Amino acid sequence: xxxxxxxxxxxxxxxxxxxxxxxxxxxxxxxxxxxxxxxxxxxxxxxxxxxxxxxxxxxxxxxxxxxxxxxxxxxxxxxxxxxxxxxxxxxxxxxxxxxxxxxxxxxxxxxxxxxxxxxxxxxxxxxxxxxxxxxxxxxxxxxxxxxxxxxxxxxxxxxxxxxxxxxxxxxxxxxxxxxxxxxxxxxxxxxxxxxxxxxxxxxxxxxxxxxxxxxxxxxxxxxxxxxxxxxxxxxxxxxxxxxxxxxxxxxxxxxxxxxxxxxxxxxxxxxxxxxxxxxxxxxxxxxxxxxxxxxxxxxxxxxxxxxxxxxxxxxxxxxxxxxxxxxxxxxxxxxxxxxxxxxxxxxxxxxxxxxxxxxxxxxxxxxxxx
Numbered sequence: 001x002x003x004x005x006x007x008x009x010x011x012x013x014x015x016x017x018x019x020x021x022x023x024x025x026x027x028x029x030x031x032x033x034x035x036x037x038x039x040x041x042x043x044x045x046x047x048x049x050x051x052x053x054x055x056x057x058x059x060x061x062x063x064x065x066x067x068x069x070x071x072x073x074x075x076x077x078x079x080x081x082x083x084x085x086x087x088x089x090x091x092x093x094x095x096x097x098x099x100x101x102x103x104x105x106x107x108x109x110x111x112x113x114x115x116x117x118x119x120x121x122x123x124x125x126x127x128x129x130x131x132x133x134x135x136x137x138x139x140x141x142x143x144x145x146x147x148x149x150x151x152x153x154x155x156x157x158x159x160x161x162x163x164x165x166x167x168x169x170x171x172x173x174x175x176x177x178x179x180x181x182x183x184x185x186x187x188x189x190x191x192x193x194x195x196x197x198x199x200x201x202x203x204x205x206x207x208x209x210x211x212x213x214x215x216x217x218x219x220x221x222x223x224x225x226x227x228x229x230x231x232x233x234x235x236x237x238x239x240x241x242x243x244x245x246x247x248x249x250x251x252x253x254x255x256x257x258x259x260x261x262x263x264x265x266x267x268x269x270x271x272x273x274x275x276x277x278x279x280x281x282x283x284x285x286x287x288x289x290x291x292x293x294x295x296x297x298x299x300x301x302x303x304x305x306x307x308x309x310x311x312x313x314x315x316x317x318x319x320x321x322x323x324x325x326x327x328x329x330x331x332x333x334x335x336x337x338x339x340x341x342x343x344x345x346x347x348x349x350x351x352x353x354x355x356x357x358x359x360x361x362x363x364x365x366x367x368x369x370x
Contacts, residue, residue: 022296022303025341026310032341033334037326047326054320055313063191063201067273069312071096073210074265075290076308077217078134078258080299082148084221085254086234091137091152092262093287094159095130097280099263101163102129103270104171104277107182118185123209123267130263131256133159138255142248148255156287160280167279177279188272204272211305213261218301220257230254262287292339311335 034044055065075092082089103126110118137155141148171179189205191198221227232240233250241247265286270277293311297303318331 022298022307026296026338029334029337029341032337033330036333036337037330040327040330042326042330046324047321047330050320050324050326051317051331052313053317055315055317057320059197060200061316063198063203065309065312065316066203066207067201068315069308070204070207070210070272071265071269071286072289072293072308072311073214073305074261074268075287076293076297076304077214077290077301078130078262078265078287079290079294080297080301080304081217081221081261082134082254082258083294083299084234085230085250086237087138087141087251087255087258088149089134089137089152089255089258090149090291091134091155091259091287092290093283093285094152094156095133095259095262096266096269096284096287097156097159097163098133099126099130099266100270100274100277101166101171101266102126102263103267104179104182105166107186107270107275108171108180110186111183113183113185115185118183119188119271122182122186122271123264126267126270127260127264130266131260133263134259135252135256137259138252141255142251156283160283163277164279167277171277173276179277181275182270186271187275188268190272202273206268206272209264209268213264214301214305217261221301226250226253262290292335296338310338 030048034048037044037047054061056062075096078092078095079089103122106125107118107122110121113121133155137148137151140146140151167179168177173180191203191205192201219227221231229240229245229250230253232243232245233247233254237247240250269286289311293304293307296310297307314331314335318328321331322328
């Protein structure tokens with residue numbers, strides 16, 4: 001009992017450390033971003049007031065921010081989960097697209113189903129499709145030894161062009177550059193239908209699903225044997241194999257789960273917002289943004305929730321900043337500064353360096369006293 005309590009305390013401390021450094025980095029990046037705004041001749045206070053008013057200034061704006069946050073949580077989990085197994089999943093974009101196509105196919109094809117069953121089928125189809133797409137990358141890594149970064153990038157392009165083929169030839173709305181719309185029974189419940197304060201926003205039940213999946217990912221990684229094996233492979237695959245862990249199985253499984261997260265994101269976007277898939281002329285960027293979300297969060301599931309919320313605020317508050325005369329590029333600059341601060345572990349380096357110096361000073365002082 002005592003050992004379990006100690007393990008929980010250690011896990012809480014590790015979680016706190018994984019989150020606190022990115023939070024401090026974000027705070028510093030906003031300060032630096034304010035300086036950049038001032039350099040360009042604008043008032044930082046006006047800029048940030050507009051940013052937060054546009055994203056959090058009303059329940060409607062808050063709801064629209066959550067619309068952006070929902071897929072970012074899941075694509076961030078897709079990238080972060082794979083990284084915990086030592087894999088760089090750059091293919092969340094393609095897995096998102098494939099999940100969207102599978103969701104539209106199930107959502108449009110099946111008619112007359114009860115809504116709860118139809119929605120579950122749509123979400124399951126997107127999840128499995130994304131999982132299989134990611135699993136291919138994991139299989140190639142485990143069985144052939146090919147680089148997952150190159151494979152996942154190439155799979156993104158294959159997914160985009162495959163999606164366009166399906167949309168324009170198999171699911172095409174006649175004379176339109178998009179697919180048929182899904183049935184009403186396949187659409188996720190929107191908060192505005194019952195909660196009046198959210199009137200005017202498109203926030204839907206998907207945000208609760210995304211939060212639940214993030215907590216599930218946290219539990220899976222930290223409280224299960226599978227999660228232990230995945231993390232062990234990520235730390236040192238050779239030591240893990242020596243300890244009896246099947247490295248190939250965990251590589252494939254972690255990529256399948258990562259792809260499933262991104263595929264679920266695509267299915268939720270179809271079921272909750274888009275209701276169809278467009279003929280794509282470029283990437284949707286949900287998967288690409290997921291890389292930044294995971295990076296800022298140090299690939300921690302709880303941190304990914306906070307990181308996705310940050311990026312959602314920046315995305316939705318940007319237009320309001322423009323109305324106040326702030327160039328839209330400023331938002332991109334702030335995002336870049338956030339990523340830069342976290343990527344180089346600047347805050348962690350400063351804190352740990354300061355802590356180490358304090359220990360040395362105390363040690364020297366104790367030595368002089370003796």
